[in-house]
Amino acid sequence: MEPNNNVRTEKKQLKTVDYFKRDGYAAYVLTVTVSVLCFLNSLCGDFVHDDIFAIRKNGDVSQRTSLLSVFSHDFWGTPMSYPTSHKSYRPLTILSFRLNHYLSEFNPVSYHIVNVLLHAAVTGLFTHICLSVICLSVQGAIIAGLLFAVHPIHTEAVSGLVGRADVLSGMFFLLSFLTYAWSANTRLLPGNTLRFSVSRPGLFVGSLLFAVLSMLCKEPGITVLGLNLLYDVVVVNRQVIDRLFLHKRYNTEAAPLLKRLCWIGFTLFVCMGFRLWMMGGELPPFMEQDNPASFSSSFLTRFLTYNYLACFNLKLLLAPITLSYDWTMDSIPLVEGLADTRNILTVSMYLGILFVGCAVSKRREGPIAVGLLFLCVPFVPASNLLFRVGFVVAERLLYIPSMGQCLLVAYGYMSLWRRFPRLQWLMVTMILLTIGSFGSRTLVRNNVWQSRETLFRSGLESVPRNAKVHYNYANYLKDEGYTELAIKFSKKAIELYPSYAVAWNNLGTLMTEATEAERCYTQALRYQPDHIAALINLGSLHFQQGSTQKGLSMLRRAEALDPHDAQMCIMLGSMLAHLGQSSEAGQYFRKAIQEKPDFADAYNNYGSYLQQTGRYQEAIENYRHAFLLDTSHVDAMTNAAQSLRHLGRLAEAESLLKRAVELRQSAVTLDQLGKFYLTTGQVKDALAIYRGIEEKLLNRSDITGLKNYAKVLVETKNLNEADGVLHRVLQVEPEDVTALHQMSNVQGLLQQHTQGLTYIERAIKVATVQGDKHVLSELLFAKASHLKDLKKYEEALLAYLDSLSINNNQPKAHVNAGAIYHMKHELKLAKHHYMETLKLEPSNHIARENLEKLEKLAKKKRVPQPG
Template sequence: MMTAPARDARLRLLRGLRLCVRPGQGALCSAGRYMAVAALCVLCYGNSLRGELVHDDVWAIVNNPDVRAGASARSIFSNDFWGKRMADNTSHKSYRPLCVLSFRLNVWLGGMTPLYFHLVNLLLHASVCCLLLVTCERCVFSQPRPAFVTALLFAVHPVHTEAVSGIVGRADVLACLLFLLSFLCYVRSIGEAQSPGLLPPTHSPLCLSASLLLGSGAMLVKETGVTVFGVCVLYDALVVCRGPLLSVVLLEGQPPPQFQVSNMFSSKFALKHGYCILVSHGLTRLCSLVGRWGSAVLGLSTLLLVLLFSWKTVAQNQVWLSREALFRSGIHTLPHNAKVHYNFANFLKDTGRHQEAIRHYNIALRLYPRHASALNNLGTLTSDPKEAERFYRQALDINAQHNRALFNLGNLLKTRGEDAEAEVLLKNSIRFGPQFSDAYSSLASLFAEQKRFAEAKAVYLKGMEHCPDSSDLHNNYGVFLVDTGEGALAAAHYHQAVRLKPEHYVAMVNLGRLLRSTNDNQQAELWYKRALTVARSVDVLSPLGALYYNTGRYEEALQVYREAALLQPLSTDIRLALAQVLVISGRSSEAELMTRNVLVREPGCIECYRLLSAVCSKRGNHSQALEFLDQALQQETSDLSVRAELLFSRGNQLREMNRLEQAFQSYKEAVQLKPDQSQAWMNMGGIQHIKGDYAAARRYYKKALALTPGSRLLMENLAKLDRLERRSTSAGGG
């Protein structure tokens, strides 16, 4: 037997009346419902704001060149969701430019900070829930209560956790938002059909245009957004035109078709629209059948369901807070899945937890013994080269085209000097993985070491053609150009590396070094400081300290080197650089103590003896300075230039002690090892000048002048010789 409310509803529909919202109990109640839905969204997903960028977020945002600041906006509309060209064979073919554009706006407004990405997702979800409430009130239910229940269930349903807590899920949430807006605009744009079966007139062309625009936007956020146009057509045919199918469905007591057309939107996020509407509709019908107490029980059950969903959603958000939590959840759910263990092992390897990574790689291999990638990665984690080679070769036995194993084995053989096989392996790595940029860099490096510069250059150019978004390739090619004397071309590639990867501090430091070599110290300092904003590491601090030292800014150099020494307290180079600045800035006692401490750890440290000699010389203790230089010369070194500099310094100390003959001999040994020491030749000339051997003095001065043309001091010394010789000739003639 049909109840009165159901009978009334059927009669209204049979008279041709559209389903529409009835007046509520006031604007305040209506606003309260929307605030309650939004607040519930915030309560359920508030803990997701602490989350990192996890899973596919890394590839869609962090590693996506289209998302980075400075990238061409045109590329967003020509590449796929992951930043690959749509025409590329490796492209995913998922075309979602508006979603990528939203990521780009996020980066522009708040950088790569995960908080802002999660905040946008949360706001979008709250907006979708409120729009669903609007849609249900206007187009689905005649009472606000079932619409409110639908929105509540949708807001807290735990199936949405991935879409809201995972940043990549924004494609679903944003497409759903535009879907609902497009549908609402379409509903507002049309009037009522004059009679059943006739098409309705267009009431508002502006709203119809907005519907088309928003529907197209939904499609450009996620491909399934195009289904909004199908939903509008069905709504038009079955509801507005009041076709016979609608009457049959309603007479049988089933929910209206528009309850279910949203299920056409084949996304897990939007799919729950229809389910939530059906549940709310079922509860409404049950309430009309079971009476007052039954309605109370159903209401309490609904409240408990909302609370249960809320608790489950809050708990599920914890899984998406970090990559580790996500991987551990996967292992807990699928403990016998080799791929899950392999992925977790990759994460552990990337975070430096190598022993745990090895354990999970071994589990993956136990579950699937032919896992070539697990064998390859085990090879990268072992410290034994023979064991590493065994793992790589096992991986290649399983998959002879495994480009990573080919690359790793090639690099291993290259370090052992087996260049011929290494070259073959690296070429095959490129052949089977043409988008693997590291293989190009490694092969080019091998050619450069063999002085095959033309081939190395060709490999770099080919690599940049196949991997145009590789910042490392551009940086490495820049280094190659500097090393081969084409430094003028290197700057463009360093700049490109930074454009592709704004946090590429190595390219910034290399650019700073290049600018220093051209005496553009101001620009070099700016690039070093920019690199420091990315990474306050010794690799950045050391060249900046050297710049300050060489430009006479000793206090700034001291500050930079002290910070570097705190980061690497056992680094000999940093300690000695700091000691050198301390000496030049008049803090020789601290410099001496620091140098002696280094000498205790490294008794054969030549630079330590030289620095201690400089400290003693600064104090005027030339005999002690000479002793330290003699100790330095007793140490073994294969670098002849170092020995030549020590002999030159020894000559200086002997000259200060007025032991000119020994000083001359020390300078002579220095130029025999390093003939381009202009200062040594000049000092030899000075000693002969003092001794009165003007011919020998002139010979040495001219050799020094040939090395440093235009030296005013040498020209003055030669002029003095001329005057002395003229004077001597005049005296002899008189």
């Protein structure tokens, strides 16, 4: 009798094997143990690349958002409804990260342990399917399991923490397939015959549920429904389908199959509808650099490239020699014509698949059919066949398809083993060499995922034509303070891909020259007009240069593009605060926090705003929130120390600054501690710190640090050294008003007032253009003081009066102006300025003494002279 779903076979015909005993048990132990050992060296890895944004900076992971919000946010913690959302919906993966955080916060070891254990579980499941469903021999199952356990293509999925999405999805994928096979109690016996009993609805529903769970870990997991459907049609009910379509014979034996197909179709329809609803009815926008082939106007180029990319993925599975964490842009040049020799590989691949398919059709090789299904079906979403994807090649997406490759290799090995018994020693040698070489490659590749530096360096070696790997390395160098090298690699990224807007924007942030920075931001917007970061940066630059309305206009454009952008809210708030629109500025700072409650920078910037308005206690609370969210947020710590100093809580301020120095032993943090010692009168301690970082400050041309160092040198009477340091500052930034002012003061202390006057005149010109009246008033006072010391009293008086016309609340300016009027015997004007001085500073003894002298002169004039 031909097998069908309605016939229960006799129990004596069913072969049952307990694979958890004897050799079967050894297969599980061996494959699972090797899978753990092969990835053991990945446990030392840090959070790298996408891990930082998906885990470290994701409020859904760190429990700063509610548990329910996980189900309305994308993989990166952005609400799915936002236009900037990536539309990647993987709540179960995020929940696993959230559990990790609950148990160990941000200890990367625990996250890596979970990834390795999940990979071991998937390896065990895969081995079990090879034994119990596909019915490979124990030896064949071990080979398939070991190949999967050690495959180098898995390093991105297992060693990279965000790859957990693929591993988790793979686990539920296998559970769905396994329960589907169990639902009909089907097994492929060694002779490629099929035995099964009536279906079990509970297991069938479980299979559908596992498919949904796989999708909620990562989107391609839903393809297991298609795999199950094809497995049912091509393998389990092949004869039924033959009779139904080839011989046009329909009978009731096809009914159960059709019912299953309907339920699978319905589930697939509901899942796809749900995903489309979550995405707001639109696919995520991608840039040309993400997937160049999909933006080509030539159908032939797209067709040839897409097919070659499928071949390239297969090549990675068969010979994972060159691997990279990123394959976008020009990593793989487009196949633009039929003359391209790479087409030979593509044709060869399809001929090979056709040959294997014919073998399956003729000989009904069930394991080969299952292997092809595992290889091809999960790859469909990455193929650009259904929709445009945001990558060229992604190794992590080959985690599930690699199961098909491992199964095919193991089955081919066992077929050759039986056919050529005399060459078994050679086959054993070859398979051991393959497993050994795969394992050693994986161990080496795991080290690449240890840190951002090792990962980005590996990309430069693997795909040197890829502009993105140069951009990523430039970003890393920027974060580490290697500005010159960061500029070099940013320029290289632009050289490789001239329209790379992100790289242009990054280069702009590295430029010290305002004109160069503006050119970079403008180029970024030329290639990508909706580049929000470039709009924010260019707006900020215009604002700093005094083009207030131009700067605000840029920020308003960014706001129109994405009103939810927290960085835009912060910058707009800063601008409005500077313009004195305090109430509106506060609203934007609070909006930034509301839009992104887990954004440490939002609290830090709001704290700075509160500090500027004198609300020091509130500022401290926001700073503390910032470095509670991000325990390495050194800026928030140093800012909090400033507010604590203002409140007189010096011990707390010093403690925070020392903590910041421990976290970041850099010239910047040490400069902050040195500045604190300077402002609290601990000049010797400040000098000791600056002596220690002097070389770093000079080498990096750290303008802020050098200016603070100059202040300490002036305080400690090291005037010639201060002169040298300020000369260095002015070489780098000749129009720095603060440095010019400092240099003028140093020249005055050295009794070189003419030179001091030269520097102060330069500072006044710059300050006049910038329009900062408070600074201009101070500079005019300094100019008047130099002129007074040069005994140019008339010019000095005019400068004092100019300073007072801007800011009348200057007791020193009043008293000096009064003294000059006193010398000129313009006593009424002198008295006026002395009186103004005493109003502002009642204890000013100079004004009081000079006023008494004026009174004595007035009395002498009133006493009648003897006639």
